Amino acid sequence: MQSFSNTLFADAETAYSDAAYGIFGVPFDGTTSYKPGCRDAPAAIRAASYNIETYNPYYDIELPDIPFHDMGDLYAECLPDLVVDQVEDVVLDLIKDEKIPVMMGGEHSVTIGAVRALQPTWYVVCDAHLDMQDEYRGSPFNHDCVTARVHDVTSQIIIIGARSGSREEFVRAREMYHVFTADEVKSRGIGSVLADVAKLVGTESLYLSIDADSIDCCLTPGLGTPEPFGLTPGDVREVIRALAKQAVGFDYVEVLPNDAGQTAMVAAHLIREFIAGHACTPKRYD
Amino acid sequence: MQSFSNTLFADAETAYSDAAYGIFGVPFDGTTSYKPGCRDAPAAIRAASYNIETYNPYYDIELPDIPFHDMGDLYAECLPDLVVDQVEDVVLDLIKDEKIPVMMGGEHSVTIGAVRALQPTWYVVCDAHLDMQDEYRGSPFNHDCVTARVHDVTSQIIIIGARSGSREEFVRAREMYHVFTADEVKSRGIGSVLADVAKLVGTESLYLSIDADSIDCCLTPGLGTPEPFGLTPGDVREVIRALAKQAVGFDYVEVLPNDAGQTAMVAAHLIREFIAGHACTPKRYD
Amino acid sequence: MQSFSNTLFADAETAYSDAAYGIFGVPFDGTTSYKPGCRDAPAAIRAASYNIETYNPYYDIELPDIPFHDMGDLYAECLPDLVVDQVEDVVLDLIKDEKIPVMMGGEHSVTIGAVRALQPTWYVVCDAHLDMQDEYRGSPFNHDCVTARVHDVTSQIIIIGARSGSREEFVRAREMYHVFTADEVKSRGIGSVLADVAKLVGTESLYLSIDADSIDCCLTPGLGTPEPFGLTPGDVREVIRALAKQAVGFDYVEVLPNDAGQTAMVAAHLIREFIAGHACTPKRYD
Amino acid sequence: MQSFSNTLFADAETAYSDAAYGIFGVPFDGTTSYKPGCRDAPAAIRAASYNIETYNPYYDIELPDIPFHDMGDLYAECLPDLVVDQVEDVVLDLIKDEKIPVMMGGEHSVTIGAVRALQPTWYVVCDAHLDMQDEYRGSPFNHDCVTARVHDVTSQIIIIGARSGSREEFVRAREMYHVFTADEVKSRGIGSVLADVAKLVGTESLYLSIDADSIDCCLTPGLGTPEPFGLTPGDVREVIRALAKQAVGFDYVEVLPNDAGQTAMVAAHLIREFIAGHACTPKRYD
Amino acid sequence: MQSFSNTLFADAETAYSDAAYGIFGVPFDGTTSYKPGCRDAPAAIRAASYNIETYNPYYDIELPDIPFHDMGDLYAECLPDLVVDQVEDVVLDLIKDEKIPVMMGGEHSVTIGAVRALQPTWYVVCDAHLDMQDEYRGSPFNHDCVTARVHDVTSQIIIIGARSGSREEFVRAREMYHVFTADEVKSRGIGSVLADVAKLVGTESLYLSIDADSIDCCLTPGLGTPEPFGLTPGDVREVIRALAKQAVGFDYVEVLPNDAGQTAMVAAHLIREFIAGHACTPKRYD
Amino acid sequence: MQSFSNTLFADAETAYSDAAYGIFGVPFDGTTSYKPGCRDAPAAIRAASYNIETYNPYYDIELPDIPFHDMGDLYAECLPDLVVDQVEDVVLDLIKDEKIPVMMGGEHSVTIGAVRALQPTWYVVCDAHLDMQDEYRGSPFNHDCVTARVHDVTSQIIIIGARSGSREEFVRAREMYHVFTADEVKSRGIGSVLADVAKLVGTESLYLSIDADSIDCCLTPGLGTPEPFGLTPGDVREVIRALAKQAVGFDYVEVLPNDAGQTAMVAAHLIREFIAGHACTPKRYD
Ligand SMILES: [Mn+2]
Ligand SMILES: [Mn+2]
Ligand SMILES: [Mn+2]
Ligand SMILES: [Mn+2]
Ligand SMILES: [Mn+2]
Ligand SMILES: [Mn+2]
Ligand SMILES: [Mn+2]
Ligand SMILES: [Mn+2]
Ligand SMILES: [Mn+2]
Ligand SMILES: [Mn+2]
Ligand SMILES: [Mn+2]
């Protein structure tokens, strides 16, 4: 009998009922302000995942040994408030079924639904942008309003890699949240920044959201709102390795697969790194 | 003194106050179901317009001799109902200022606002799709609902080039409207079809909407919802030549500039053909 | 409960056990001589299939009402003889399970396995190329050898759209097979050619293979060995409509999705047309 | 001993001294007004030539049996007047060596040098544009001035496929030259037009220049100044078949290889068709 | 009343008469030796500028609060000497009107006209190339001759990021100018190099030219003559921050927007950084 | 007499008989598992080589002064075992003619033939992958089996930049070979790693193979199996500078030119660096 492959996330070979992690895509980009197309990210990230060996040497784990399941792509509505509601529904179902949600955007606004459902103590986000607009272009669920909407759930917010926002956003973010700019990460080193983060979050629950534009657009140009002078993929890998264990949910958003594939490839690696990092302990940490 | 050029529509050299035609772009693609990106169409069509000679030999007219003005791009909201309202506002202003609106989409839903403002007796559309869904993916202003929303203004509707829809849409369209499928245009010839159209519309006012996907996607692949087995650019040129004179408004929508430029180039030609055709009489018609 | 979609062929909603048609992809392009990449065709064609309405107005059928199943992509070996063997295995399984195989290449060599398994009386192929090399670049299973390998099964061969081959291939093809060149199709019309084909095949069983390069590369440029001066998508649609009913198997091969999507879009339409045409009778044929 | 290939025009296997035809590229695009890049055309056309079978069934000829030689690419200067001089030099050398020049542009201005060297009785050009500006953007050797500069050599000029120019150009072209617009070719058929051309040129010498933009940009979009509503590749093939025999020189210019390859593929075919048509008589002409 | 946007540089909202800075584009690439297309840079950089927040946190300034005006694109001739003259004219007008010129190339040769008009004491350039040819491919205004032509104005020249040139250029550059190679910047750090530069230029006037290819082509690949082993965008940002205050003119040249947008995005950021840096003092410099 | 250029490697101006280095391409990618297309690498690398100045300042050498010859592209078969045999033949001929082979892939499997012919004492490879599968997808000559096949010649193997493989491959590689992971190179610095390598290889002969995917795919995304978290181009340049002198053969493989050109540009630089480094001593080493 010949083998056939579907096109879901590589190594996601566990049935839903037996899975500890539920991956799903949200192909929605209705409010993106600069370049649309991050709706294509879930398909691109899944395709990229097939390029990666099943073995993760850092955690010394075979990914198929971790019980995770790819649910496919949410059949998304065309209005952001409705999509946020859909995501909230899906994540509530996953919570009920005792699974960790691993969401692939789509634009950043999808994070709102997940945070609403999970009610984490902390919200940690890697993002070039502060996303603190209360409303933008007619909607409070625009992808420029994510932090503002998350704040409706928790005000314990840590932003890593920030470098774009209005003056008023920067003033308020520095007052209310914990902001580590990309320049600060570059000058101090990510390890030093993560030591600060560790002190803040302690052992409390957190939601980890990776806006792909936190990474420098010269390294991963496939982005809807690309910014230079940003983090490296290695920086974000460190963030995930440091925080995966205590995360109650994870997403990777804002990938726009219009480059030669590197942005989706980094995303596929980092999503796998989250799953491995949540499930495993590194064999050696040097 | 050196000359400088801005990047508005070529030959649109008349001030707003003196113009008989007001061109504007609506860079909105929030509800597109297949491929996003038609928000980039106005910029692409304007860039293409600079490749075209000022002289139109069919009408023996220099385009700069026709008083038309490019207003730029509407700063669009991110929700389709709001964008439709914005378009309605703009077109009402143009009506008040006694100018003919010439709109560049963006997605087809922008047509709704123009038709609402202009209240034409007839709606003539070239489209691969019937666009008769009453609601789609959560919004009655989705680009799949354009005909349905236009019907709220007028039920005198002519669809040319149709080849995609649900069974129920086809049944209702054939009952309520005048549908000339792309296959029918191919077998009868566009001239024969336009003779039928002329009998229907007589000398009554009409709004002319060109959904770029009415044209075969093998000829102009830069489309959000591309369909083969369609019209030719020459067919649509004939439609415009036949109907421009009695049109109270015009739009060209759904161009997605992801090809080698041919789809935007055809759009630029046909928008200019509309303006020339509305303002002039062909010198020779053979 | 929210709906999720996988990324298999649109409307292929029937379980394998209940299906009358088994679609599968063979992402293999190891012997392509000019441009590689048709391994990506199955994914591109499936993605395109989501742009198409479920309703086919020519056959007045909803595609989901036809029981067909997408098996996914064969996990192909890297040598052409092995891949041909794999395809033969898969098709033998489908025959045993009383399903019609509908194969998406990958390169043309995959056809060999299907023909071997099905042993049709006739082989009808649309192709720019004669594919009659007995061996090419070291392998008798090169995609330039398909007709030669099919001849090992049946010598009743009809080639439509041919325009490329060696002198010796043209001489032998005209002697041994029934060749209708693309120029002949253009001058006589596809209807006249299909009348000849009907006389030849009578009611005997046939295998229908569509090499995408039979279509003019100016209309569908996404091809591994593109040739101008070819058939139109409409010509191939007529071939499929005429012959689907008596086909025991079907494939669509050699799509290389490096264009703006039109080549895969035509493929998705024509694969659906085959399924509808095999399962249904046109409601109206004008 | 293993075989190696260089990347010159396929089948150009004859040494310079024994060749009857000298092919060369002129990678110059310094004055192109809309999109630059036709400097890359010679490389793209040569690459495309490897996709084509050595056998041409229309002329029943193996191309390697015709003695033609690819000289490579002229190392072009950066100013148009200098490049025209270089081309003139090259063609004078070819004339001295009794070879027919076959030139691949680069932009259309290179034609000027060839015509100057060859001093043909007639100049026959397929072009969307009239190219009759006496000077453009500071140079009389701009690619918009080709016909004007050719007129300095001969005023017996035939333009096929024209559809773009200023009013003054159209008026003067109709007075002084023989213009067959693309619309006229479409309505009368290329055969009828070529009968007129045959009467004009009789058996006199002619230079044949194919500006690739004579072909409709919806069929071959890879062009510097693309225009829709144009000729088909089949029309231009007919022009070449009709006139190759009496041509003293040939060029194919203005290909900009930014599409999926179809424009260069058509160019490669038509350059080969010229060589075959000049060297051979069709076996069968139906 | 609805808002409309034109497509000029974002935040350039000041009228010409009130502006302290005049931005303009020069869409010329007639002499580029490797890949053409930097004529498209001004449009691409302007489009990118809309992705950037109005607020610059380093200078704590809202860009619209700085009076700068975008004049559009110079309608450039097709010969490099003429274009240099045009640029000189434009910059002389700006000097007369007491505005700082901020020029977007186009190729590097446009710098010659600006330097001629401004007659700075120092010329500081970031460039991978030494550009010291006295003539190249027939013109002394080729983009490979910029430093040679600037030397006709001033011999006080500082080149940062150099890594490509002939032996003779390297010998002469090291003798006559101040060259800091990209390898030197990498090993010493840009801060150390800028300390040397500060000592050289003191408080004298300088012209600052950024050839985009000074940056490593692995970080910003959208370049006409791309070179690896180069500067980082951060290095160039430091150069601009250090020197903007005393610059009498600025340009950013040689961007070729054929990548995923990152090269134009970096350009847009750095042009804004120049304007902010010239107009403001950083709030905090750590 | 005008100058013409062919399209072979820039500066390879020496006749075969006088050359000390024989460059050739192997346009084969039949077994690539993720993205095909590295067959196009030789043409892309040659085109890139024309962007590079003849002078190499590190070695203070004019490349044309080094006697190297470009033999063109091997006319490759379509099966990997046959291609390996072809490469072995070519390299045996080069050995007989006392020339150093410099091979441009194509996929990594071509290395096997060169190593077989040269029988080096050491095999040093930069690669993201361990390539230790004994058979993959039906062939022991798959590009995932290169190290395994090289091991049939020599077990003295050094792998630099590794970061992808199965657990079993990592275990065996660490036992049998000398593996320096990309993470190790980043943390220790390439200089420190190369000191270790120097101790291992001493003055013994070695074959140096650069799999382009050893470099981080965020820096050079044009790869068949791209991996982030990799080496920099500067790291690989150091490897080549350190080892070129004692290499008996060299290859650069797995470039897939689907990006903006940076990956082929780095390849062209590093191939030239190998030739210069083998032939010359650096003038200054700082
Ligand atoms: Mn965000
Ligand atoms: Mn962001
Ligand atoms: Mn529509
Ligand atoms: Mn439509
Ligand atoms: Mn075939
Ligand atoms: Mn074929
Ligand atoms: Mn021309
Ligand atoms: Mn032309
Ligand atoms: Mn420069
Ligand atoms: Mn430079
Ligand atoms: Mn390898």
Ligand SMILES: [Mn+2]
């Ligand atoms: Mn590798």
